[in-house]
Amino acid sequence: MMVRPMRESDIETVARIERDSFAHPWSRVAFLNELHKPYAHNYIIDINTPQSSDKIGGYACFHTIAGEMHLLKIAVIPAVRRQGIAEHLLRQCLQEAYDMRISAAFLEVRPSNRAAVNLYKKFGFDVIAVRPNYYSENSGQSEDAMIMRINLKRR
Ligand SMILES: CC(C)(COP(=O)(O)OP(=O)(O)OC[C@H]1O[C@@H](n2cnc3c(N)ncnc32)[C@H](O)[C@@H]1OP(=O)(O)O)[C@@H](O)C(=O)NCCC(=O)NCCS
Numbered sequence: 001m002m003v004r005p006m007r008e009s010d011i012e013t014v015a016r017i018e019r020d021s022f023a024h025p026w027s028r029v030a031f032l033n034e035l036h037k038p039y040a041h042n043y044i045i046d047i048n049t050p051q052s053s054d055k056i057g058g059y060a061c062f063h064t065i066a067g068e069m070h071l072l073k074i075a076v077i078p079a080v081r082r083q084g085i086a087e088h089l090l091r092q093c094l095q096e097a098y099d100m101r102i103s104a105a106f107l108e109v110r111p112s113n114r115a116a117v118n119l120y121k122k123f124g125f126d127v128i129a130v131r132p133n134y135y136s137e138n139s140g141q142s143e144d145a146m147i148m149r150i151n152l153k154r155r
Contacts, residue, residue, distance in 0.1 A: 001045055001046065001047055001057070001085065001088050002045070002046045003043050003045050003046075003088070003089055003092040003093075004043065004044060004046065005041075005043060006031075006035065006042035006043060006059060006061075007035075008032065008035060010044050010056060010059075011028050011031045011032055012028070013056045014031055014044065014056065014059050015027065015028045015031060017056070017058065017059065017075055017076075017077055018031075018075060020077070020078055021075040021076075021078070022075070023137075026073070034061055037063075039063050039064055039065050040061065040062075040063055041061070041062050041063070041064065041093070041096065041097075042059065042060075042061045043059060043060050043061075043089065043092065043093060043096075044056045044057075044058070044059045045057045045058050045059070045076075045085055045088065045089045047080060047085060049080050049083070056077075057076060057077055057080050057085050058074070058075055058076035058077060058080075058085050058086060058089055059073065059074070059075060059089075060073060060074040060089050060090065060093050061073040061074075062093055062097070062105075064097060064100055064102055067101075067102060067103060067104075068102065068103075068104055068105070068106060069093075069094075069097040069102045069104070069105040069106070069152070070105070070106050070107065071090075071093070071105060071106070071107040072107075074086055074089065074090060074093075074116075074119075076089075081115070086119055087119065087122070090119065090123060091123075091155050094123070094150075094152060094155055095154070095155045097152055098152040098153065098154060098155070102152055103151065103152055104150065104151055104152060105125075105149065105150050105152055106147065106148070106149050107120065107125070107147075107148050108131070108134070108145045108146070108147055108148075109145070109146050109148060110135060110143050110144075110145065110146075111143070111144060111146055112143060117146070120148050120150075123150060124150050125148040125149060125150045126148060126149055126150070127146050127147070127148055128147050128148065128149045129146075129147040130144050130145070130146055130147070131144060131145040131147065132144050
């Protein structure tokens with residue numbers, strides 16, 4: 001598995017993984033815009049597994065602003081989940097931020113997203129706040145957002 005910066009030519013595949021992963025996916029244009037923001041960092045992970053003909057196994061997007069890292073996106077192709085791909089990708093992103101002298105990372109997650117919450121807890125992220133009814137659905141229902149934080153260290 002190899003982590004490398006996202007390129008414009010990756011966006012078609014990234015947007016497809018995004019649609020397979022989120023109820024309210026970012027568009028291709030949204031990813032394209034990220035590639036041009038000086039404070040945005042976008043990575044993909046190259047994989048080679050029998051379950052997927054895609055070379056891109058997943059991606060992560062984060063911002064570094066005012067000495068903080070904000071993880072905006074992390075997703076892995078459904079067919080190759082539970083194989084340590086997100087863990088590898090997230091570790092590289094946190095290391096990258098640490099190398100930029102960023103001291104803490106933050107993210108938002110739905111409490112119902114057990115896979116993501118467990119991933120973040122495995123790294124040592126703590127819940128520092130809850131935003132009530134942060135995510136609203138077309139159905140009229142809503143869900144809280146948990147804000148999680150970790151102090152960065154060498155990985
Ligand atoms: C969350 C996601 C990125 C995890 O990717 P993954 O490659 O399957 O995760 P990994 O195999 O690296 O798992 C690492 C750890 O995460 C946790 N985890 C991952 N998938 C899990 C699941 N289905 N159920 C419970 N815990 C899970 C576990 O703690 C796991 O460690 P373990 O295997 O030692 O138990 C993936 O499920 C995904 O793309 N989900 C849709 C997009 C999404 O919700 N992104 C997060 C938005 S906040």
